[in-house]
Amino acid sequence: MRELTHILQAAASGALPTSEQALALADYDDMPELMAVASSIRDRGSRNVVTYSRKVFLPLTRLCRDVCHYCTFSRQSPSVDSAYLTLEQMLETAHQGARLGCKEALFTLGEKPELRYKAAREALTRLGFASTIDYVVHAAETVHRETGLLPHINAGCLTEEELTKLRPVAASMGLMLESASERLCEPGMPHHGSPDKHPAPRLATLEAAGRLNVPMTSGILIGIGETRLERIEALLALRDIHARHGHLQEIIVQNFRAKPGTLMADNYEPSLDDLCWTIAMARIVFGGDMGIQAPPNLSPQGLQKIVASGINDWGGISPLTADFVNPEAPWPHLEQLERDTRAAGKHLQERLTIYPCYAADTARWVDPGLRVAVMHGIDAEGLARTDNWIAGGALQPPAAEISRLRVPEPALVSPDIAEILRQATAGQLLSEKDIVRLLQARGEDFTQVCYSADKLRSQQCGESVGFVVNRNINYTNICTFSCSFCAFSKGGKRSHRGSAYDLDSAEIAQRVREAWDQGATEVCMQGGIHPSYTGETYLRILRTVKEAAPLIHVHAFSPLEIWQGAQTLGLTLTDYLSQLKEAGLGTLPGTAAEILDDEVRATLCPDKINTQQWLEVMRCAHGLGIRTTATIMFGHLERLEHVARHLMRVRDLAAETAGITEFVPLPFVHMESPLFTRGKARKGPTFREALLMHAVARLALHPHIRNVQASWVKLGPTGVQAALYTGVNDVGGTLMNESITRSAGAVHGQEMTRDELSALVEIHQRVARQRTTLYETPSIERLSANQTPSEQHITLMAVT
Structure with a gap:
């Protein structure tokens, strides 16, 4: 025996x-x-x-x-x-x-x-x-x-x-x-x-x-x-x-x-x-x-x-x-x-x-x-997709998943999940295995992960939800790269997805002035890698913006554009970023990250910068006092361990430099993506996976990144409201023009006003707060610029 x-x-x-x-x-x-x-x-x-x-x-x-x-x-x-x-x-x-x-x-x-x-x-x-x-x-x-x-x-x-x-x-x-x-x-x-x-x-x-x-x-x-x-x-x-x-x-x-x-x-x-x-x-x-x-x-x-x-x-x-x-x-x-x-x-x-x-x-x-x-037909773990929700689509999120968010402290939480959450909320660094386990959460485990993330959000950030009044300016959609997921870029003068374009300086200046007149504090600028663009092109764009609106903040240029610009001028990253900063660059968007794991990038974006190059651009920017965001695009062909490694690399960079202002999960919008239409990608994340990404990001990046943002363009208004229960404290920008996600097939609007963002947030007992790109309070002049009477409470909240 x-x-x-x-x-x-x-x-x-x-x-x-x-x-x-x-x-x-x-x-x-x-x-x-x-x-x-x-x-x-x-x-x-x-x-x-x-x-x-x-x-x-x-x-x-x-x-x-x-x-x-x-x-x-x-x-x-x-x-x-x-x-x-x-x-x-x-x-x-x-x-x-x-x-x-x-x-x-x-x-x-x-x-x-x-x-x-x-x-x-x-x-x-x-x-x-x-x-x-x-x-x-x-x-x-x-x-x-x-x-x-x-x-x-x-x-x-x-x-x-x-x-x-x-x-x-x-x-x-x-x-x-x-x-x-x-x-x-x-x-x-x-x-x-x-x-x-x-x-x-x-x-x-x-x-x-x-x-x-x-x-x-x-x-x-x-x-x-x-x-x-x-x-x-x-x-x-x-x-x-x-x-x-x-x-x-x-x-x-x-x-x-x-x-x-x-x-x-x-x-x-x-x-x-x-x-x-x-x-x-x-x-x-x-x-x-x-x-x-x-x-x-x-x-x-x-x-x-x-x-x-x-x-x-x-x-x-x-x-x-x-x-x-x-x-x-x-x-x-x-x-x-x-x-x-x-x-x-x-x-x-x-x-x-x-x-x-x-x-x-x-x-x-x-x-x-x-x-x-x-x-x-599958989700990230290979199990069945059980609802019809898709990122960027018109269908409402599944009520069953949203209802799980309203049950605090469920009774049947797996012991290993409870222990990982204890460690995360105490500020201990999670391992790859820990993060994968959180991303696997289903049923009451899912509820508990979201609840814990939101409780941590409340402790870190309070009950206000930030947004920035900004305008997207995508100056060209012509690109020499062949990222398999991208439906925005065009390889030549025309494409089956629409016309190719390259905005001239006059058009860029006009859009910047319009944004400033409408109360924007920021222009967010990115584009394809145009074959005729050099590092000087990006410097010229910055000068154009600053001449049109000297006080507007320029949040511009993906790490890929920075890398390409430096190479075309024969400059080091530090020297080129210094020139950009001198010309008016304020912060960098942490895009072009997709999944920071080269196993995925080999299929997803094989000719793009690799993981270490992306991190090098960001590290150099942070060293010059240029702060950045960080993003992840998920729901295509990655596995959970790839997501975990991405979060850990972003977390480690933030711990090293303290230069990341916010983390932005970007659900893959599949409809017009070549990767999907060729049958090589999933249909984006499920709604459960989209919510979990925000919650797990809050937990895994703690305490080194304070802000977690939900994209209303990707999640839709109802989806963003649900994400407010998963550790989200920011809903991004008003945008004015959004073209990259809509090129991929998203149906949500190209702009959301201050009034609309406020109503979106405050229906869930949170308080909308207009912010700057660096999460500071805008000037009184900016807060009151072009406001409707119903937007005055946002000004009062920002001031107080």
């Missing part, structure tokens, strides 16, 4: 048991100990999340050449007319499912019925297909094309040739091993007379799928006459295959249900304890990274205990179609499943049919024809 306890302790610490050690646990029946170990392993891999896939069930054919003695799915008396579902029947169901929010089309079928039934052969001939697999290929391709649902195909034992046919139309496939015991195929046993249920062909199919990089679901069926030792042997056989190929995305532990009319109608069903023992053993055998699933409809009264045994997934749940394999066991309503999952201390989260780590690596695991659909 001491040896078995040692095995469990090692497993709890992250060590997979050897085969011998796993087999030694076959007689271990200390359920509290097993469940505690399995649950701790699961939490290390899946945190507080239990997933499911929203699906429709398409039983393409219920004919099967096998005769499993517990099965009611298979029909043994076929007719030509009923042998296969028609394409029209499948499409009707799939369209209904898509309208109900389903993302998966589960194709189930018996094993090669044409090898046994004449009716199946005749039906295939009538349909125009040589085999059942050929019909599956056609049906799956059509359903995906017509409805957008991602096919998951359970087609039984397959050859490598058949798997190769199916891979282009299946985001994932499945084949239950059920058992690795040949004994169950002997006379009198449940698999006798079923050639496809022998372990060898099933394991061979799983091996072939691994060689082809097909994400697979497999698992075991318990209660059909196997021993506990045989269950572990089956789990180990699956683990060995997975160790070679890494393609098993989940292991299902399915409990036998006795069905009237079968040879096993009177057999005992496994108890809940027996099911939980097997789930716990599967978790221990596979560790924390494997998906372990138990169908919730087969044990509806034991869901909390099942969660406590180590699962992290409920499998496919349909709001429309029955479980045709277990028709006596209806799916739980998703609302009830969410309540039961929460009662077990977990957050229910939707996924696609393809698991997150496979969805995040489409180049390996997804056929090119399905990659765009997968990429567009």
